Amino acid sequence: MFNKLKTQLVKIFSINTHTIGLLVIVAIAVSVTYSSAKIIHKNYTLQQQITILQQQNQLQEQINVNQKLKNQYFTTDAYLELAARRYFNKSAPGERVVLVPETVANKHAAPPLEQKTVIISSTKDPWFIKNWRAWADFLSGKPADEKQN
16 A cells, blocks of 8 residues: 555656656746736836826817917907906096995805815725726726826
8 A cells, every 4th residue: 555655656746758848838838928918017007108198298288279369369459458447447438437346346246156075985995996996997998097006
């Protein structure tokens, strides 16, 4: 009985050329898989950064266009007339300037709109909810929020 066990253990732990070849192939497969996964992850993070920078670029372009439009408006006669009325208390021929105290003007003005504040309770969510949301964002292709850890 002891000899049978000993021969079985020798067969199991004996290293022959087939076993070495198989181990080499497995090691190469694991290495290629790990390298591929690392490259895919790097490409994903770079694509997220590219998307964020493109969005920032588009936002800055829109801000520039708005500023150009404002600059064009500031050169029009309509703006010059309004600025003269507001800052220098000037009026067009046939008009009279009436100064109204601020308290009276505020009394008859429309009440200011209430601003609703939205409280996001993502910081109070349990870790497993944050994990599921992170996976959902990852799988849907949304860029990662850099504030999250």
